[in-house]
Amino acid sequence: MSSNPTAAADDVNPLADPEDRPAPPAVFVIFGASGDLTSRKLMPAIERLAVRRLLPPGFAVVGVARTEMTDDDFRERMRELVEKGGGGGPEARHVWDSFVGAFRYVAGDYDDAATFDRLKEVLDELDRERGTAENRLFYLATPPSTFPTVINGLKDRGLSRSSSENAFSRIVIEKPYGHDLQSALELDRVVHEAFDENQVYRIDHYLGKETVQNVLALRFANATYEPIWNRRYVDHIQVTVAESLGVEHRGSFYEQAGALRDIVQNHVMQVLAMTLMEPPVTFDADGIRDEKVKALKAVEILDAEKVKTQVVRAQYTRGWVGGEEVAGYRDEEGVDPHSTTETYVAMKLKVDNWRWAGVPVYVRTGKRLPKRVTEVALQFHKVPHLPFHLKQVEDLEADSLVLRIQPDEGISFRFGAKIPGQAFRIRSVSMDFFYGAAFLEETPDAYERLLLDALSGDATLFIRSDEVQRAWRIVDPLLQAWENDDVPVAKYEAGTWGPREADELLEADGRRWRRP
Numbered sequence: 001m002s003s004n005p006t007a008a009a010d011d012v013n014p015l016a017d018p019e020d021r022p023a024p025p026a027v028f029v030i031f032g033a034s035g036d037l038t039s040r041k042l043m044p045a046i047e048r049l050a051v052r053r054l055l056p057p058g059f060a061v062v063g064v065a066r067t068e069m070t071d072d073d074f075r076e077r078m079r080e081l082v083e084k085g086g087g088g089g090p091e092a093r094h095v096w097d098s099f100v101g102a103f104r105y106v107a108g109d110y111d112d113a114a115t116f117d118r119l120k121e122v123l124d125e126l127d128r129e130r131g132t133a134e135n136r137l138f139y140l141a142t143p144p145s146t147f148p149t150v151i152n153g154l155k156d157r158g159l160s161r162s163s164s165e166n167a168f169s170r171i172v173i174e175k176p177y178g179h180d181l182q183s184a185l186e187l188d189r190v191v192h193e194a195f196d197e198n199q200v201y202r203i204d205h206y207l208g209k210e211t212v213q214n215v216l217a218l219r220f221a222n223a224t225y226e227p228i229w230n231r232r233y234v235d236h237i238q239v240t241v242a243e244s245l246g247v248e249h250r251g252s253f254y255e256q257a258g259a260l261r262d263i264v265q266n267h268v269m270q271v272l273a274m275t276l277m278e279p280p281v282t283f284d285a286d287g288i289r290d291e292k293v294k295a296l297k298a299v300e301i302l303d304a305e306k307v308k309t310q311v312v313r314a315q316y317t318r319g320w321v322g323g324e325e326v327a328g329y330r331d332e333e334g335v336d337p338h339s340t341t342e343t344y345v346a347m348k349l350k351v352d353n354w355r356w357a358g359v360p361v362y363v364r365t366g367k368r369l370p371k372r373v374t375e376v377a378l379q380f381h382k383v384p385h386l387p388f389h390l391k392q393v394e395d396l397e398a399d400s401l402v403l404r405i406q407p408d409e410g411i412s413f414r415f416g417a418k419i420p421g422q423a424f425r426i427r428s429v430s431m432d433f434f435y436g437a438a439f440l441e442e443t444p445d446a447y448e449r450l451l452l453d454a455l456s457g458d459a460t461l462f463i464r465s466d467e468v469q470r471a472w473r474i475v476d477p478l479l480q481a482w483e484n485d486d487v488p489v490a491k492y493e494a495g496t497w498g499p500r501e502a503d504e505l506l507e508a509d510g511r512r513w514r515r516p
Helices: 004-011 036-051 071-084 090-100 113-130 144-156 181-194 210-220 251-276 285-298 304-310 446-456 465-484 500-507
Strands: 026-031 059-065 104-107 136-140 169-173 200-202 234-242 311-317 319-321 324-326 344-349 361-366 373-380 400-406 410-418 426-434 489-493
Touching: 026 036, 026 113, 026 446, 036 059, 036 071, 036 090, 036 446, 059 113, 071 090, 071 104, 104 113, 113 144, 136 144, 144 169, 144 181, 169 446, 181 465, 200 465, 210 251, 210 400, 210 410, 234 251, 251 285, 251 344, 251 361, 251 373, 251 465, 285 465, 304 311, 304 344, 304 465, 311 465, 311 500, 344 465, 344 500, 361 500, 489 500
Parallel strands: 026 059, 026 136, 059 104, 136 169, 169 200, 234 361, 311 489
Antiparallel strands: 234 373, 311 344, 319 324, 344 361, 373 400, 400 410, 410 426
């Protein structure tokens, strides 16, 4: 087996400009190539990388799916997808057409050995014809139930191991990675029978977002913020992942997932880990991921009694969002009329380490909230003494630092300032940084960044096995409480910020939720 994947990950600077590290020759194999993820995310990302000259001539895409298509059918379909997505002008289309000409397609069932025999033949042909150097990046854009089948198929045909010392074979696995801790451990067992851990790239697109990565820059490249990033200055932390949309046409899927599995176990835990982590000893994949795991290990695992008092689950009812009346969750297509699946979760966690002892972390996520927003807010302690009359500071709030992850990526620092005029009055104001206004550079899409990282062997923004397991250990007691019906399902009207019970969770501590 090649030792190259490890070497590649160690040699890459995770903060290097993508322009400085074009991808090596390789074949990008997409399982589920006829599906939604390929059309919406993967193919547009590949097109942008190609147009930016970050993919070499020795690069090819092989689509694998059950849908019957010829190579030419697949090529034409990929061209149409990019055109519909507003691909670049004539020059960009010329570059894209040259790449699409090398695309190949393999039709077949994932549990059929003939599918993988044909795939191996196509990969060998591309090595000879396109000079792809026996490098493979496999991407599982299929339903999670097929992950073990595809992985075993790759293993049985020897495709999970590099045939050359200088080649690599890597696999990218989409979320959800299991549906609880036990299933995640079982999936890990299957994965590690075929691939070594340093070949495995568990993807969460949130980690490809510029503002998530900017948490590292803000903390570790500035002398101002790191000294106050601790319990001495921070009163509490709030993480909000809000969506204005409902479940749309994914009701049957959401019935199996719910907000806890769909958002908290992955997106929220990843953002939280990067917020809480200690400075890494080395700024490489292992250094950063080691500290993320340590941070998650310090997050409290709630026992059954604490789940009842520190967690709220809820479901949206009919209401108004964006001036339009929308249906309640139980009225959505594919949803059980008596469903208890949560569309909203709020919780209070504590972190048992020196930096964050005594600092509560409040998390909330939900669908059909007033607007789409993802942010992390550090609320600082109030000043110990205000030498002003009460009326002079009635509009003053505690200082806060807000990291906006989407949609208006940026950072906001909120502090007290005197209101202009003869009277001496102070109120809170914001000092804002917006990515779109501060930089002329085009912000790469999350998938664009992550695919280039995987091709280049940079695992920094991907999730390691122990990290997945720790996130599930935090979430599992909540899933058990759902199953035992220990936590009642509260209701909230669509278009509001959640149920009254979520407000009471903070009010019990003398705090309140921010209004993004």
